[in-house]
Amino acid sequence: MNDGCEASSTGRVPNSSRRMSSLEEQIAEVEEEIRSTAYNKATQLHIGRLKAKLAVLRLERETRAKGKGGGVGYAVRKSGHATVGLVGYPSVGKSTLLNRLTAADSETGAYDFTTVSIIPGMLRWGGASIQILDMPGLVPGAAKGRGRGREVLSVVRSVDLVMFLIDPEHRDLRALVRELEGAGVRINDRPPRIVITHSDRGGLTVSSTVRLTHLAGGLALPIAREFGLHNGLIVFREDATADQLIDALAGNRVYVQALIVVNKAELLTPEERTQLSWELRQHEPLFVSAKEGVGLDALVDRLGHALRFIRIYVKPPGRPPDREEPVILREGDDIAALLRRLPGDLSRSFRAAQVWGRSARFPGQTVGRDHLLSDEDVVTVVVARGSTRPVA
Ligand SMILES: Nc1nc2c(ncn2[C@@H]2O[C@H](COP(=O)(O)OP(=O)(O)O)[C@@H](O)[C@H]2O)c(=O)[nH]1
Ligand SMILES: [Mg+2]
Numbered sequence: 001m002n003d004g005c006e007a008s009s010t011g012r013v014p015n016s017s018r019r020m021s022s023l024e025e026q027i028a029e030v031e032e033e034i035r036s037t038a039y040n041k042a043t044q045l046h047i048g049r050l051k052a053k054l055a056v057l058r059l060e061r062e063t064r065a066k067g068k069g070g071g072v073g074y075a076v077r078k079s080g081h082a083t084v085g086l087v088g089y090p091s092v093g094k095s096t097l098l099n100r101l102t103a104a105d106s107e108t109g110a111y112d113f114t115t116v117s118i119i120p121g122m123l124r125w126g127g128a129s130i131q132i133l134d135m136p137g138l139v140p141g142a143a144k145g146r147g148r149g150r151e152v153l154s155v156v157r158s159v160d161l162v163m164f165l166i167d168p169e170h171r172d173l174r175a176l177v178r179e180l181e182g183a184g185v186r187i188n189d190r191p192p193r194i195v196i197t198h199s200d201r202g203g204l205t206v207s208s209t210v211r212l213t214h215l216a217g218g219l220a221l222p223i224a225r226e227f228g229l230h231n232g233l234i235v236f237r238e239d240a241t242a243d244q245l246i247d248a249l250a251g252n253r254v255y256v257q258a259l260i261v262v263n264k265a266e267l268l269t270p271e272e273r274t275q276l277s278w279e280l281r282q283h284e285p286l287f288v289s290a291k292e293g294v295g296l297d298a299l300v301d302r303l304g305h306a307l308r309f310i311r312i313y314v315k316p317p318g319r320p321p322d323r324e325e326p327v328i329l330r331e332g333d334d335i336a337a338l339l340r341r342l343p344g345d346l347s348r349s350f351r352a353a354q355v356w357g358r359s360a361r362f363p364g365q366t367v368g369r370d371h372l373l374s375d376e377d378v379v380t381v382v383v384a385r386g387s388t389r390p391v392a
Pocket of ligand 2: 091094095096107108134135136137
């Protein structure tokens with residue numbers, strides 16, 4: 001069952017392995033220099049540049065890993081109304097939890113790396129179905145390709161929510177988060193309010209709508225240059241840090257919600273549990289025992305709420321809305337998302353929609369595809385050829 005765990009880290013083709021290792025060496029060097037440089041006013045610029053350089057090297061690593069292609073990565077078919085990824089060290093109980101929560105049958109065991117592929121399971125919450133992905137354990141160095149790290153990380157980039165699972169023995173949440181960050185995943189965060197425009201000439205201009213404190217004194221320019229941005233405009237709409245600017249320049253960051261779950265909670269003494277709650281207080285952790293089935297209802301409920309589902313009642317023209325079977329969407333979804341969920345190819349024949357409910361300015365407002373919906377809205381879809389056709 002250990003098959004293939006290390007496959008991606010060896011890369012036996014001599015040429016590419018030499019190239020990879022020199023890139024890895026460069027990355028390691030820059031990482032080490034950042035670690036060993038004390039941060040202060042005098043080193044601020046230097047560190048900003050190093051971080052930018054590191055981000056560029058990591059982008060290069062990703063590009064090369066993709067280029068190798070040939071069946072690298074897991075094929076995971078997303079289904080359900082939302083997808084949740086279980087992320088944690090080996091043996092914390094990810095597979096046990098998946099089996100408990102869903103009808104899936106993922107192999108579990110008292111040894112590391114029991115799970116070498118990604119196993120999906122489906123969970124019902126209200127009218128919504130939530131897909132849970134059990135993944136091989138993450139180990140430090142995953143972004144470099146250790147374990148099945150890189151593949152796991154690429155799946156993490158596509159989920160709607162990450163469920164971090166830790167246990168009394170493996171509780172270093174920060175290392176897990178760092179591993180994800182190294183792969184361009186940002187946890188419980190939002191994209192920085194920075195607008196970057198490229199142009200062919202004219203040099204690089206920085207402007208801001210707020211006072212910059214972190215990147216005062218032209219600090220943004222050398223960072224942008226590390227990314228090869230020499231002409232264009234950077235507009236700051238918030239007092240961003242060097243890390244945020246780097247994220248905006250890299251442009252491939254994903255922002256994912258996360259939930260922290262402590263498994264094997266029955267092994268903790270009350271004192272240990274209090275201590276761990278305190279350490280993790282900013283994440284509002286949930287304590288469960290997958291083995292004994294404790295705390296799982298609360299977990300499912302937190303998950304359901306965190307995913308912010310909304311229910312949309314479709315109303316055929318001249319008839320009452322279907323309140324029995326709402327269409328499940330998520331907060332931030334628009335009419336276009338609703339059309340994708342309805343049977344038939346409505347996106348082509350769509351002409352307009354009428355909306356009643358919280359998102360409508362007045363009952364029966366006529367809206368277009370980009371209208372944002374709210375929970376319990378009633379919607380009538382109007383299709384082309386001048387006729388309103390009953391849908392769903
Ligand atoms: N004591 C205790 N053991 C658990 C619990 N959940 C899982 N385990 C055990 O932990 C070991 C690893 O579980 P597994 O689900 O394979 O972990 P994974 O590697 O994270 O998928 C197995 O021996 C499980 O029986 C729990 O809540 N309490
Ligand atoms: Mg497992």
